Amino acid sequence: MFKSIPLNKLVESKKNVRKRTDPAADAWLKADIAARGLLQNLVVNAIARGKFEVTAGGRRLNQLKALAKDKAIKKTEPITCLVKNGEAHEIREISLAENFQRVKLNPADEAEAFQDIVNDGASVEDVAIRFGQTVRFVEGRLRLAKLAPVVFEALASGDITLDIAKAYGATSDVERQAQVFEEVSGGYYSVNSDSIRRMVLDASVQASDPRAVLVGRDAYLEAGGKIDRELFDDDETESWVDVALLERLAAEKMEWRSDEIKDQHGLAWVKPTLDCYVSHELVEGLNRLPTELEPLSEEAIARLSELEIEYDGEAVILENEDSSEDDVFAAEKRVSEIEQEMRSLDDRKPVLADALRSEAGAFLALGNDGIPTLVPQYYTDKVDVEHEDEGVELVEEGEAAQPKRTALSKRLVDELAMQRRDILSLHVASDPALALDFMIFTLADSDSHDWRAQEASTLKGPVANGPAHNFEAKDAPASASLAELRGSLDESWKASTTDVERFVAFRELSDDARSAWLGHVVSRTLIASLNVEGDRQVSMHDYLGGILEIDMAAWWRPTAANYFDRVPKAKTLDGMHEVGGLELSNRYGASKKSDLAATAERIFSGNFIAEAEVKQQAARWVPDAMRFADLSAADEVLEDEASEAGASEDIPEIADKAA
Numbered sequence: 001m002f003k004s005i006p007l008n009k010l011v012e013s014k015k016n017v018r019k020r021t022d023p024a025a026d027a028w029l030k031a032d033i034a035a036r037g038l039l040q041n042l043v044v045n046a047i048a049r050g051k052f053e054v055t056a057g058g059r060r061l062n063q064l065k066a067l068a069k070d071k072a073i074k075k076t077e078p079i080t081c082l083v084k085n086g087e088a089h090e091i092r093e094i095s096l097a098e099n100f101q102r103v104k105l106n107p108a109d110e111a112e113a114f115q116d117i118v119n120d121g122a123s124v125e126d127v128a129i130r131f132g133q134t135v136r137f138v139e140g141r142l143r144l145a146k147l148a149p150v151v152f153e154a155l156a157s158g159d160i161t162l163d164i165a166k167a168y169g170a171t172s173d174v175e176r177q178a179q180v181f182e183e184v185s186g187g188y189y190s191v192n193s194d195s196i197r198r199m200v201l202d203a204s205v206q207a208s209d210p211r212a213v214l215v216g217r218d219a220y221l222e223a224g225g226k227i228d229r230e231l232f233d234d235d236e237t238e239s240w241v242d243v244a245l246l247e248r249l250a251a252e253k254m255e256w257r258s259d260e261i262k263d264q265h266g267l268a269w270v271k272p273t274l275d276c277y278v279s280h281e282l283v284e285g286l287n288r289l290p291t292e293l294e295p296l297s298e299e300a301i302a303r304l305s306e307l308e309i310e311y312d313g314e315a316v317i318l319e320n321e322d323s324s325e326d327d328v329f330a331a332e333k334r335v336s337e338i339e340q341e342m343r344s345l346d347d348r349k350p351v352l353a354d355a356l357r358s359e360a361g362a363f364l365a366l367g368n369d370g371i372p373t374l375v376p377q378y379y380t381d382k383v384d385v386e387h388e389d390e391g392v393e394l395v396e397e398g399e400a401a402q403p404k405r406t407a408l409s410k411r412l413v414d415e416l417a418m419q420r421r422d423i424l425s426l427h428v429a430s431d432p433a434l435a436l437d438f439m440i441f442t443l444a445d446s447d448s449h450d451w452r453a454q455e456a457s458t459l460k461g462p463v464a465n466g467p468a469h470n471f472e473a474k475d476a477p478a479s480a481s482l483a484e485l486r487g488s489l490d491e492s493w494k495a496s497t498t499d500v501e502r503f504v505a506f507r508e509l510s511d512d513a514r515s516a517w518l519g520h521v522v523s524r525t526l527i528a529s530l531n532v533e534g535d536r537q538v539s540m541h542d543y544l545g546g547i548l549e550i551d552m553a554a555w556w557r558p559t560a561a562n563y564f565d566r567v568p569k570a571k572t573l574d575g576m577h578e579v580g581g582l583e584l585s586n587r588y589g590a591s592k593k594s595d596l597a598a599t600a601e602r603i604f605s606g607n608f609i610a611e612a613e614v615k616q617q618a619a620r621w622v623p624d625a626m627r628f629a630d631l632s633a634a635d636e637v638l639e640d641e642a643s644e645a646g647a648s649e650d651i652p653e654i655a656d657k658a659a
Contacts (some may be wrong), residue, residue: 002041004078005052007068010044012061013053030063031129034072038064044081052081107165108156111144118142143169148177167196176200181526182243194275195247204239208268211250211274212240213370223249234595250274250366253382257372258364269361270374278363278375284572289360291350293582300345305590307345311338315609335609339583346582350376358437411568413625417528417536419562423478423555424541427548429485429523432515433494434548439522456540478555482523530625545628552627553620558604563623564597571623572600578615579603580610 043056068075117127124142128135144155146170150486155165168177206211207227212220220240221227228239240246246515254272262270281365296304304594317331352360360378366374385478430434438457473479490513493505506514529538558564564572573596575587589594602608606619 003083004082005044005081006076007064007073007079008075009051010042010061010079010081011047011051011053012058013045013055025065026059029059030066033060033063034067036289038079042079042081043561044083045085046083046298052083054081055084058424061380106156106158107162108152109142109143111141111152114138114141116146140166140449145457146172146174148174151177161193163193164196170197171200173200176203180265181246183242194273194279195251198274199243199247202243204241205243205246207238207240209240209246210276210366210368210370214253214366214372215246215249220246225249254364254366254372261364261372261374265362265374266357267360267362267378268358270364271361272364272366272372274278274366276365276368278365278377282363283379286361286381289352289356289378291352291376291378294348295352296346296348301590304342304345304586307338307342308587308590311335311587314338318609342586343583348582348588352378356380385561408619412563413530413532413536414528415562416625417530419476419478419556420530420552421475421526421528421541422473422476422482423550423552424529424545424548424628425523425526426478426482426485426555427550428526428544429482429516429519432519434544435519435522438544439518444630454536455527456624457522457527476556485516486520489520531627531629532625539629542629546630550628552622556603556622556626557599558621558623560597560601564600565594569593569596572596575621575623576600576603579621580614584610 008406021473036061040057040060042054042060044052045055047053064073064077064079067073067315068077114127124135124138127133128138144152144165147155147165151160151168152163155162168181172179175199180196182194183199202239207213207217219225220242223245225240225245228241251272251274254274258270258272262268271282273279303470314331314335316337317327322333359380362378363375364372365375428438490509493509496505506517509517526541527538528536529541530536531542558575573585573589576588588599591599604618604621606615608615608618610618
């Protein structure tokens with residue numbers, strides 16, 4: 001039966017099956033309850049002393065109590081509940097069923113609900129705030145509501161995916177959307193979002209289009225294709241109007257050519273794409289295999305060395321403020337000629353080891369000239385393949401690394417980890433709200449800590465000592481800023497005698513002063529970590545660094561002393577290749593290691609002659625080990641889960657209310 005029960009008589013049941021939740025989704029739920037009240041009743045079970053435990057609706061109960069704590073509602077606020085008494089196993093089954101019965105709302109239903117609310121006078125920004133979504137999300141759903149009816153119905157019935165529906169929305173021409181939908185509904189076997197997007201944007205294509213060149217005029221006409229030709233059109237400007245047919249014919253030809261190339265090269269697979277590039281979506285989940293460039297001839301190596309010497313000579317002229325305009329002009333011209341010759345000498349194809357071919361795959365892209373081209377990058381879907389450049393091999397200082405491995409000494413790994421820790425510590429100390437969240441989470445989660453996970457801090461109390469003893473990065477900006485921050489702390493409360501007096505004095509400090517102490521005591525517990533495989537890797541640090549948007553290049557620059565003198569020559573050349581391509585790495589490939597380290601320090605400070613874009617990339621470069629790994633995919637999963645939780649629990653009721 002339904003019963004109105006005071007909020008202060010409700011307690012959360014330990015039998016509730018939901019043990020974990022999402023803070024973002026909870027914040028949205030709290031705001032929604034404050035705006036519209038509780039739209040879904042709680043399910044409760046009577047217990048002793050006139051109280052009721054909530055067996056279904058624990059999240060809603062917690063947010064109701066949070067509102068009462070904020071004095072937005074009364075502690076005795078009457079809450080409508082469904083009372084269902086039963087045995088312990090029955091109560092647990094009710095909680096489980098209540099969560100399992102929720103079905104994610106269809107995007108079409110979300111779109112109609114949002115559109116109805118906007119039609120009633122709400123702005124997009126209002127809708128976004130009220131439903132805890134981004135403006136972009138709401139705008140995307142509103143665009144879905146404007147799809148051609150036949151496309152919208154297909155989305156609502158589940159016949160097409162959300163990605164396909166969004167592809168139709170690439171054009172606002174609903175007639176074109178409907179036309180393409182009809183064309184591909186006849187059994188176009190390889191329809192995907194990219195194909196749909198191309199077709200809705202192109203009512204027709206010219207004969208010079210790569211797909212048309214690939215298929216050929218005769219094959220297109222033989223398959224029933226139609227061509228519109230104006231008076232002054234030629235064979236390249238005539239319009240091919242059956243885009244869906246052309247897409248199908250092009251896809252079939254690319255499939256056939258992919259099978260042929262796979263056999264020719266002895267690869268495990270070759271996948272075609274009608275784009276001129278390999279998109280991130282295609283390689284998602286794949287591991288890239290290592291390749292080596294074709295070896296340079298002795299003549300090419302000798303010529304490159306000559307060009308490097310000549311390049312440095314011209315660079316001196318360009319850097320000299322006393323050089324005449326004529327000399328500068330001649331030097332710039334010669335530098336351009338040198339760079340062009342070096343590029344041509346170093347135009348080598350990557351080569352895949354024969355031992356990897358049986359498990360390797362590649363992609364066949366359609367070039368702008370209409371010729372299928374095998375992209376010289378190789379992938380595998382196996383997870384146990386060793387990547388030459390993956391991870392960091394630890395060796396003792398001065399010990400030789402294994403062949404074909406780019407190694408860092410253990411001492412250098414320890415020192416880099418400590419410097420990276422200081423940079424993270426500074427940013428955590430500067431964000432007390434995040435530090436508080438991190439501290440509370442770590443303490444609360446200690447009883448459920450996974451023993452296999454690397455600990456992120458020593459929040460139990462002691463200051464984290466670095467693994468590299470007697471090392472201090474005195475010249476590092478982060479270390480200096482940390483020292484300055486520590487010196488600015490208000491220590492007046494320490495003058496008191498007893499701990500109670502000190503505590504009372506501490507509580508009398510301003511909010512800003514206490515917040516500064518919070519950031520400090522949390523930040524000093526962070527252990528030294530690095531973006532490498534093994535014990536130095538701490539995913540929590542990478543996540544914190546990501547949400548703090550730490551600009552590593554602004555706080556740490558590689559120098560000969562702190563990096564380049566300490567790593568193999570190949571590692572330094574790899575960094576040059578990353579920012580300036582083969583042209584830059586080959587320019588210094590023959591240099592001695594000591595000379596190369598000094599040159600690298602100058603290059604990666606941005607102080608060298610190159611195109612503005614290359615100089616900017618060099619000045620922003622840091623080795624992978626010092627970067628905070630990109631965990632945006634995890635953020636997207638959390639956002640999706642939060643969105644699903646919010647949509648599945650409340651949007652249906654809101655849609656009903658709007659209707």
